[in-house]
Amino acid sequence: MNILILGAGQLARMMSLAGAPLNLNVVAYDVGSKKIMHPLTGEVYTTTLEQAIIDADAITAEFEHIPDDVLTLCCNSNKFYPGKAAIKTGGDRALEKALLDKTDVACAPYQLITEKAHLEQAVKSLGKPLVIKTCQAGYDGKGQWRLKSDLEIDKIWSEMADFIASGTEQAPHTIIAEKMIPFDREVSIIGARDIHGNVAIYPLTENEHTDGVLTFSIAGKNNHSVQTQATTAFTKLANELNYVGVLAIEFFDVQGTLLVNEIAPRVHNSGHWTQQGCHCSQFENHMRAVAGLPLGNTELKQITAMINVLGQPSIPADVLKFADVTSHWYGKAPKPGRKMGHINVSADSMNDLADKVGELTEYLPEEQYPGLLKAAANLILH
Structure with missing residues (x-):
């Protein structure tokens, strides 16, 4: 059985190792180089993504931030797991919060931010300190701010505004503010x-x-x-x-x-x-x-x-x-x-x-x- 993994990093490597005893033949699509390769040996194949999709019995992913055209192509094959909605939700905190609200799964109080007035409202409604995160493209602590004082609003907003401005109509950038929860x-x-x-x-x-x-x-x-x-x-x-x-x-x-x-x-x-x-x-x-x-x-x-x-x-x-x-x-x-x-x-x-x-x-x-x-x-x- 042939499995195509979107992403060619360590997670694809370990999935390949786990799949071999199950008689699963794994290849990976390196999103950066746009090449099909072996996730263990690094050997690059001449196969196109389109052909790899045809050859695959199932397609999966090792990370969330997959280009939309690639994700759509794979999903249209009806072979992609865990599914487009899951990958999109995992890569966008706004979609994630909407899913949590819909399923009644608890999370910290939050507010979405696309303009400075939203940030000022979050300070009033959620209180300080706030944890502020980019909804897209954040991982391992990147794309985050801590707001502890009203004096920090202007400075943090200027940095946030740059991120929001870098979005497009097709891929808008948003930010979320969460009440900082003291946790054990x-x-x-x-x-x-x-x-x-x-x-x-x-x-x-x-x-x-x-x-x-x-x-x-x-x-x-x-x-x-x-x-x-x-x-x-x-x-x-x-x-x-x-x-x-x-x-x-x-x-x-x-x-x-x-x-x-x-x-x-x-x-x-x-x-x-x-x-x-x-x-x-x-x-x-x-x-x-x-x-x-x-x-x-x-x-x-x-x-x-x-x-x-x-x-x-x-x-x-x-x-x-x-x-x-x-x-x-x-x-x-x-x-x-x-x-x-x-x-x-x-x-x-x-x-x-x-x-x-x-x-x-x-x-x-x-x-x-x-x-x-x-x-x-x-x-x-x-």
């Missing part, structure tokens, strides 16, 4: 839905960020009190979108009540731990879903944490000395802050996991892995 932690739910509407949900993941980028994720803690809330939200949203594939939802946990922060219509960084922590990883379940295969077991196999490798030229080989430590490298040219790979660490207990991560930091120093020790202590020991 960020958690995410990863789940899969197949073409028949069957759903398989992974255990809740806790996440820690450094400078707006995910540093550390952990699964295996007792989250029964909020798992049901997350599962209900996932099911509502996935059913409304008639979703097929893996969907990730990030939440703020506010004293036991979950508020949606973001939706990602794809396999997700906070679900990388599933490669070692579960019987069937998020990557395999996504490939199963889009290929029309039965979903795999999402039960926790062992307590597992994921460490992001950001901007480093390699993962130290010494980490492989440790039992239950697995290295995943993406094969990209290093750049500051770029996601280069990840390390999964598994253990029989939280105390054992804390000890392992502590020992690993001997080879993962603070200057190269900022915030790791603190993030691990926050999530494992609290």
Whole structure:
């Protein structure tokens, strides 16, 4: 069976690895170069996108920001999963908020902004501080502002106005202001839905960020009190979108009540731990879903944490000395802050996991892995 993935980055790479044992032949479309290529070897093919669509039995995506003409072409084939509405919603916070409102899934109070008067109204109606985000083209903490004082309105508006002005009639740029919610932690739910509407949900993941980028994720803690809330939200949203594939939802946990922060219509960084922590990883379940295969077991196999490798030229080989430590490298040219790979660490207990991560930091120093020790202590020991 042939699968075409829109995007040729690390997520396509890991989907390809997961698909191979299922006899799924994967090629990727590099949106930047507009070439069809192999997501593992990097070999570039002479095949056109149009021919790749014809050759594919199913088409999926590794990210949300796909050019509309490409997305439309793929959707017109009736082979594209998770569906155009899901990809559009994941790439536009205004559409995301509309979906949450329609399905009665809770999120922070918000206001859309296209002119300065809207920003001034948001300050009055939502109060300060505000978190302000671009509705399109924002990720990993980019395209965001924090407004804490009325004195900041003019300066922030001038920056926001430039973004709004850069939009077009066909692709307008908008901004959203949200009430800043003091939250106890960020958690995410990863789940899969197949073409028949069957759903398989992974255990809740806790996440820690450094400078707006995910540093550390952990699964295996007792989250029964909020798992049901997350599962209900996932099911509502996935059913409304008639979703097929893996969907990730990030939440703020506010004293036991979950508020949606973001939706990602794809396999997700906070679900990388599933490669070692579960019987069937998020990557395999996504490939199963889009290929029309039965979903795999999402039960926790062992307590597992994921460490992001950001901007480093390699993962130290010494980490492989440790039992239950697995290295995943993406094969990209290093750049500051770029996601280069990840390390999964598994253990029989939280105390054992804390000890392992502590020992690993001997080879993962603070200057190269900022915030790791603190993030691990926050999530494992609290």
